[in-house]
Amino acid sequence: MTTSDSARDSRPSPEPSRRQFLRGAGATSLIAPAALGAMASPAPAAPPAAAPARAAGSGRPILIKNGCVLSLDRQVGDFESADVLVQGARIAAVRPGISAPDAEVIDASMAIVMPGFVDSHRHMWEGILRNILPDGSLGDYFRDITGKLATVYTPQDVYAGNLVSMLGALDSGVTTVLDWSHIQNTPEHSDAAIQALRDSQGRAVFAYGSPQLGPPNRWWEERRGHKYPEDIRRLRKQYFASADQLVTLALAGVAFPTEVAVSSWRAARDVGARITVHVGVGQFGKRGDVQKLGEAGALKADTTYIHACTLSDAEWNRTRAATTLGISVRCLRNKIHEFKKQGIAIPAAHRSRAEFADAASCRWIGSPG
Ligand SMILES: [Zn+2]
Numbered sequence: 001m002t003t004s005d006s007a008r009d010s011r012p013s014p015e016p017s018r019r020q021f022l023r024g025a026g027a028t029s030l031i032a033p034a035a036l037g038a039m040a041s042p043a044p045a046a047p048p049a050a051a052p053a054r055a056a057g058s059g060r061p062i063l064i065k066n067g068c069v070l071s072l073d074r075q076v077g078d079f080e081s082a083d084v085l086v087q088g089a090r091i092a093a094v095r096p097g098i099s100a101p102d103a104e105v106i107d108a109s110m111a112i113v114m115p116g117f118v119d120s121h122r123h124m125w126e127g128i129l130r131n132i133l134p135d136g137s138l139g140d141y142f143r144d145i146t147g148k149l150a151t152v153y154t155p156q157d158v159y160a161g162n163l164v165s166m167l168g169a170l171d172s173g174v175t176t177v178l179d180w181s182h183i184q185n186t187p188e189h190s191d192a193a194i195q196a197l198r199d200s201q202g203r204a205v206f207a208y209g210s211p212q213l214g215p216p217n218r219w220w221e222e223r224r225g226h227k228y229p230e231d232i233r234r235l236r237k238q239y240f241a242s243a244d245q246l247v248t249l250a251l252a253g254v255a256f257p258t259e260v261a262v263s264s265w266r267a268a269r270d271v272g273a274r275i276t277v278h279v280g281v282g283q284f285g286k287r288g289d290v291q292k293l294g295e296a297g298a299l300k301a302d303t304t305y306i307h308a309c310t311l312s313d314a315e316w317n318r319t320r321a322a323t324t325l326g327i328s329v330r331c332l333r334n335k336i337h338e339f340k341k342q343g344i345a346i347p348a349a350h351r352s353r354a355e356f357a358d359a360a361s362c363r364w365i366g367s368p369g
Pocket residue numbers: 121123180278306359360
């Protein structure tokens with residue numbers, strides 16, 4: 001798919017192609033006030049072993065015209081009809097009636113435009129399992145997906161899952177995604193995941209996650225080929241030496257056991273990678289993990305908390321330093337993870353930090369995700 005898309009892109013066209021639009025729209029995420037913009041973390045000075053993937057647009061400004069623009073930013077505003085001007089890698093203007101004679105114009109009159117929108121949490125590797133467990137509970141997911149299928153995933157499976165997931169996101173108009181990649185059974189799995197994200201030409205954060213060894217998945221006690229979390233040092237040097245590229249690095253961290261979490265989070269911080277972590281998930285979320293991490297001094301501003309549905313009041317206060325929270329809307333809609341009875345349980349004082357995420361593809365019916 002990548003080859004044929006690239007071939008199509010190389011042909012001159014009087015009209016902007018869909019991929020050109022996506023590239024331009026992808027740039028809009030750079031000024032997101034939270035999460036993924038910040039996920040492009042500081043990087044060491046060593047040169048990358050492989051050339052970073054870069055957007056390859058025409059160089060002209062892009063003017064997205066007459067869309068229903070939802071910035072969700074009070075300083076920018078929301079508009080029933082307005083324009084978004086993208087210049088290079090930044091959003092230059094958001095308002096009605098922008099004039100930019102040199103720009104490529106995209107008609108968005110039948111579309112919602114969300115400049116700066118990012119999907120803060122998808123398990124991309126599950127893309128080839130899409131719809132395989134549409135009525136599954138969280139227990140079914142652990143039994144069948146992470147407990148069985150994930151244990152026999154090959155690097156090629158990860159590549160296919162990541163590629164189809166990212167292309168699906170682009171096809172849906174979601175141009176910037178965090179890949180919460182807890183399938184790092186070997187370093188080759190990591191290489192494959194990163195390669196697929198690069199080949200997609202989307203904007204992504206590769207969040208390096210733990211392996212799936214099957215129940216009880218105590219990966220910190222078993223090697224069996226994985227090098228989590230210390231392989232993040234190689235990944236930083238080999239793929240992410242520059243932050244100025246479409247695919248950047250984070251850690252998909254664990255919250256339990258506390259000492260394992262603290263150690264792996266330290267490895268991420270050593271290489272300047274932000275951290276994203278599941279917390280407050282159903283009964284597991286009532287274990288007090290965030291409280292313990294706070295007492296260990298591990299909670300800092302560089303962490304995004306995903307789900308956060310069953311945190312205690314004290315834990316909410318513990319997360320106050322963080323700028324971002326990830327909310328999986330489809331988890332809510334599909335009434336799983338015990339979210340049905342708890343809803344979006346974010347105290348009002350913390351809602352400004354909320355982002356939205358898609359989560360696990362294997363349980364969704366219909367649209368890509
Ligand atoms: Zn998740």
